[in-house]
Amino acid sequence: MKRIFKYVCNYKALVIIPSIAMTLAILLDMFNPYLQKAITDKVFIGGNQQLLWPILWGFIGITISRAILGYAKEYLFDVLSAKISIDIKKDLFDHIQSLPFGYFDNMNTGELMSRIGEDVDNVWKSISFGVRLFIENMIYFITASLILLFLDWRLTLICLVAMPPIAILALKFEKKIGESYSKLSDQGVILNTAAQENISGVRLVKAFAREKYEIMKFLRLNQENYNLSMEQNKIMATYFPPIEFLTNVSILLLVVLGGVFVMGDTMSIGTLVAFSGYIWMLVWPMRMLGWLTNIIAQANASAEKIMNIMDIEPEIKNNETPISLPEIKGDIEFKNVSFKYKDEYVLKNINMKIKAGSTVALMGTTGSGKSSIINLIGRYYEATDGSVLVDGHNVKDIDLKDLRSKIAVVSQDTFLFSASIEENIYFGKEASSLEEIKEACKLSCADEFIEALDGKYNTVIGERGIGLSGGQKQRLSIARALIRESSILILDDATSALDMETEYKLLKNLNDRHKNATTFIIAHRISAVKNADQIVYIENGRVAESGTHEELLESKGKYYEIYREQFKNFDALTSNKEVV
Structure with missing residues (x-):
């Protein structure tokens, strides 16, 4: 007392x-x-x-x-x-x-x-x-x-x-x-x-x-x-x-x-x-x-x-003289990064270099460390060893507010507030106009179902988006991230509930934007990652292979095996046509 x-x-x-x-x-x-x-x-x-x-x-x-x-x-x-x-x-x-x-x-x-x-x-x-x-x-x-x-x-x-x-x-x-x-x-x-x-x-x-x-x-x-x-x-x-x-x-x-x-x-x-x-x-x-x-x-x-x-001291906080970065281009580099969670290494010696504006896809089995990699960029968790660089600066030296204000995240666990659709998307960026909200929804393909609702953008959704389908919730979450107009965009298994046609349109919209953010896509479907500038396959916390879609198919490694598994029916159909 x-x-x-x-x-x-x-x-x-x-x-x-x-x-x-x-x-x-x-x-x-x-x-x-x-x-x-x-x-x-x-x-x-x-x-x-x-x-x-x-x-x-x-x-x-x-x-x-x-x-x-x-x-x-x-x-x-x-x-x-x-x-x-x-x-x-x-x-x-x-x-x-x-x-x-x-x-x-x-x-x-x-x-x-x-x-x-x-x-x-x-x-x-x-x-x-x-x-x-x-x-x-x-x-x-x-x-x-x-x-x-x-x-x-x-x-x-x-x-x-x-x-x-x-x-x-x-x-x-x-x-x-x-x-x-x-x-x-x-x-x-x-x-x-x-x-x-x-x-x-x-x-x-x-x-x-x-x-x-x-x-x-x-x-x-x-x-x-x-x-x-x-x-x-x-x-x-x-x-x-x-x-x-x-x-x-x-x-x-x-x-x-x-x-x-x-x-x-x-x-x-x-x-x-x-x-x-x-x-x-x-x-x-x-x-x-x-x-x-x-x-x-x-x-x-x-x-x-x-x-x-x-009395709990935040483990992650600004150092005494943080670097202020009002603008971030989006160049990202992982240098010998390892990450330990609950005394067990989740990531081991990760090395990656990503150019600003490029798209990187992360693939791998469940628990391989994909989400851990992207969580280190915004310092949501702290790297145990090595360093994560943004625009050449160690993220530990960058002001946390500046860093996180330039990152937009769509996580695996889609969370929506019990409020109107407009308010949920507005959460991504203050002082957004209705036109900006509509544009973000158009890019995320959410406008298709919103316009069909009686209240349209004023429709109040239930707690955690109850009443919406999984795909609809994901599209609203993506719209909330897009309106932020951030330098770094992270889509953590954010299209898993979308049908392939909607997923294709959404990813095409992202690629066609005038100003591309450095984009990370975590997905399990080849269709979601094949157009990425770089595809990285993570296995047991390590980079097993990395390259473009064509390069990884030619190397016939893990990525190739997943490709064959997901497209085997298509290959079988093609082979039958050739025989005929």
């Missing part, structure tokens, strides 16, 4: 003004028991009726003033906590955005959503209620104790006997409840993840008729969540009653011994009435101590989990 309070320091006015209002309200409240003493001893018992109305007006003035100060205190503290919540969420989200691909390979969405949502809200609740009430009650306790000592030190010390055991119980409670909240928070992440994955994958669940299995799995996780909640409740049930009992002991001692002192004429009835009012200013903080400890412990557990994420 110490680091969370750094956010509080950013809003000094929102701390000082409500704190002053809170302190004034407490000080005014301290007059109420004294006025009760005065009205009892001097008006009702002493018979001084002239003091009745001044005392009553004093009560009214204190009540109205406390109401105004209380409103200012509550409102401004809520504004403070809301602003801090916004700042924490912004900083946490910004930090998550700065983390590399590798971090998300091992992190599930449900956990991050819990940290940004539930855990930040716990911190908000702590600042808005917990910490503020804790400080308020401490002021009440200390001030009331001093006044009680002034009124009658004997009775005060007797009533305070129960306070140290309450403090000891509160400390023990805070430790145990903190551990419980940490476990419950982790289980909440698991539960949220299961729900998120099942809702996102509901079509798969239904397709395989696995509803019952998923329901039972969720019930087991929910039962574990219930068990941890019950464990937490047992801790509260163990500590709250003793705290309640000890605070009641203080009241009992006050009534019994105060009555004895009044009967012995060592204390006035008015003083006992005032004492009763002040003693509640001690009792209520003690009674609330368990509840406040509960809130603060919950916030502590949440703050720790938030800061665990904030």
Whole structure:
């Protein structure tokens, strides 16, 4: 929580003004028991009726003033906590955005959503209620104790006997409840993840008729969540009653011994009435101590989990003096590049030289390292050995924003936002006109199906493009990349869902553009790569062969084998025609 309070320091006015209002309200409240003493001893018992109305007006003035100060205190503290919540969420989200691909390979969405949502809200609740009430009650306790000592030190010390055991119980409670909240928070992440994955994958669940299995799995996780909640409740049930009992002991001692002192004429009835009012200013903080400890412990557990994420240093970031490249031509070179992922080499000694504006096709079996190669260009992952050069500069030296702003990527996993088609394509380049969007869709052959939709470019598509076919989603993703007009275009298996005719038209459109980007095409079909300037076949993380379509066919290597496999029916048909 110490680091969370750094956010509080950013809003000094929102701390000082409500704190002053809170302190004034407490000080005014301290007059109420004294006025009760005065009205009892001097008006009702002493018979001084002239003091009745001044005392009553004093009560009214204190009540109205406390109401105004209380409103200012509550409102401004809520504004403070809301602003801090916004700042924490912004900083946490910004930090998550700065983390590399590798971090998300091992992190599930449900956990991050819990940290940004539930855990930040716990911190908000702590600042808005917990910490503020804790400080308020401490002021009440200390001030009331001093006044009680002034009124009658004997009775005060007797009533305070129960306070140290309450403090000891509160400390023990805070430790145990903190551990419980940490476990419950982790289980909440698991539960949220299961729900998120099942809702996102509901079509798969239904397709395989696995509803019952998923329901039972969720019930087991929910039962574990219930068990941890019950464990937490047992801790509260163990500590709250003793705290309640000890605070009641203080009241009992006050009534019994105060009555004895009044009967012995060592204390006035008015003083006992005032004492009763002040003693509640001690009792209520003690009674609330368990509840406040509960809130603060919950916030502590949440703050720790938030800061665990904030403490993760981005592995990939700009060096101290990055090279600014507002314009990038697209010359790319791999020099003895190797890449290790999870302690295993995925790429080994890759050497390639690609001229700006040329098209390079990468082929190979699944898991051979094709996607890893292109991920190193934009530093989405960092090369373990060797260097990747863009326009003669090592990508590690280029400003990340400049580098990535000149790269457009269409990944294997097509992702579309739950928004209109226009907004999805606009994501590729800010301030794009509708004409630019239409031109990009024409190049990607997406205009064919968009014009057939009722809402055309204003058609809202579902989450991840639900409602569109695989080919339609791929074409929209390609349009989003094309509108970027980048120097480097990466198509990672981006045409796998297209029919061969549409694929041919799309690739032809790319080749016919006036300004060609350096284009990388990862594909498994010969038809998608045969017109590339350079075709590279990757096998077990190494370059097995490289050349043009004709050169690779002549060498009769791996590429030739794939060609024969994909066109064997055509060859057989040709042979039969020749025989006839």
